[in-house]
Amino acid sequence: MFRMSGALYQDGKLLRSCVSRQSGGLSRTQKVFAALQEICEYLDLAVPIWLESNIREFQQKSKTDFRADSFVEPIPFALLRIEVIEE
Template sequence: MFRIWAKMIKDNHLLRDIVIEDDSTERTRTKKIFHALDEVCHEFDLSKPLWLEVTIKDFKKHDKTRFFQDNFIEQIEFDYLEIHVIEED
């Protein structure tokens, strides 16, 4: 089971969160991450964020990262969107 926890944060308060599960065996880890992020954006009605160098570096190092306004083309009404891998088999 592969699970990602996504949190929308504003002023250090949790606005929304969701856990996306993926138990497919056909997808690679990278495809599971992108698929989960797509589902999060669909559920939160957001445009897909851009993966900047710092975003990729943080995710590789900590299995979590934050998407700030710089990652989005559209204006966002929260401080950041955080994704975190919480379970991986």
């Protein structure tokens, strides 16, 4: 079972969060993208753009923070943090 959490933060405080569960014969990358899509739908967000810094951080730590520069539209929070909980 692959689980990934997504959480919105503002001023260091947790605003909302959720967990996505993925299973099946998908690759890890496909599971990450599917989980991010599900998290964004639940939190009513557009899917953020993966910047080079996000890619590097996620590859190294299995988590990353998406800030305003990763979104096309203005966001009412400081960051969206995604993190793999279980693989």
